[in-house]
Amino acid sequence: MTASRPHTLFSFGTLKDERVQTALFGRPVPTAPAALAGHTTRPLPITDPAVIAASGLDVHLTLEREIGATVEGVVLCLTDQDLAAADAYEVDDYARRRVLLTSGESTWAYLDAKPLRAAQRIVIVGDSIAYGRCDPSGGWAGRLAAAHIALDESGHRVFNLAVPGSTLADVSEQTPALLAARRPDTLLVAAGVNDSAVPVVVPGDHRDGLARIAEHLGALAATALGHNARLVVAGPVWLDEERTADYEGLRFTRERAQALRASARAWCEENHVDFLDLWEPLRGSGELFTDGLHPTPEGHRVLHRHLAALGR
Structure with missing residues (x-):
């Protein structure tokens, strides 16, 4: 049986909420403060009823690029199964991609699924x-x-x-x-x-x-x-x-x-x-x-x- 690998995921929105974590992962997960440089946020309307029910919000935030800006958030420590659950939770407007935190560490984050739309x-x-x-x-x-x-x-x-x-x-x-x-x-x-x-x-x-x-x-x-x-x-x-x-x-x-x-x-x-x-x-x-x-x-x-x- 293959052991689950550890993953880190940067979140600045609903995944920081312990209620959302419990709904997705069955428990709150370990987190640590983190920041992502060169990004800002903008609102994204949500229409998926399951996502709205889990988060309690019909507008989430998405990342886009802006030199000099920084987005504060947290890093979640996840298993393979947790990461798959997070992927299923995010709507099609998001795509999981690699980013660098201000600390220099690499982590996953959910970005705009249209890559050139978020670019500068x-x-x-x-x-x-x-x-x-x-x-x-x-x-x-x-x-x-x-x-x-x-x-x-x-x-x-x-x-x-x-x-x-x-x-x-x-x-x-x-x-x-x-x-x-x-x-x-x-x-x-x-x-x-x-x-x-x-x-x-x-x-x-x-x-x-x-x-x-x-x-x-x-x-x-x-x-x-x-x-x-x-x-x-x-x-x-x-x-x-x-x-x-x-x-x-x-x-x-x-x-x-x-x-x-x-x-x-x-x-x-x-x-x-x-x-x-x-x-x-x-x-x-x-x-x-x-x-x-x-x-x-x-x-x-x-x-x-x-x-x-x-x-x-």
Whole structure:
């Protein structure tokens, strides 16, 4: 029989209440004062009758980012079963994610389920599609930046640091040195198709990028958490295999791109990281690609609308 693991969970709202704890866990649980920097709260209307009955409130609070702000609360010490009960208690508007307390300790917290809605300062890293190649308006990332900054020009920032040709190996190696000056609260990683590419002439020391997806995403998760930033992974875009041929010495196939998509999604689900799936919006729409790999300006508009709906 597997022993239950200990978990800590930051709470600033109803989970601090011993009556709610007793209703969920069968007892009050050990707690300690804690604080979460770089966040503030806003009200969230609740419609789930069971949650309202347990808390006695039809409006809860949710976290959103604000530099210089601090949210005071407590850390709850929970078992596996307790944590599962807390997950079941929280409505779909919340998602359990890793955060850093002001003490420097890592803990779970329930954040806005729409990761970009709660963001202020977003750093984007990835490849040529995230960079916006073939679109003078900067691609989906440029459109996301324009819309995000328009919501709050004084506080919102988007830094697109994507580099054409990058793989997740490149991104995980280069990103740590880039973040401190940008003070991000959200790190948006575009897991592009370069990790699925196979060289036409395979060198003897070639290593399959698909085999190291978990390793690179894990490194990026640690980098993001070190800055108390929320990691968000955008999956690869559908590709028109019939038109890609052998592109700059590389071969791209939908089968391997699908494998990358599945690996990234599975890793995100296992590690409670946000995954934004960009595959479906362009699936079967070869006319929205310039060369089978890079979307046209209209293709980027379609991607941005889809991404905005998922993230906001």
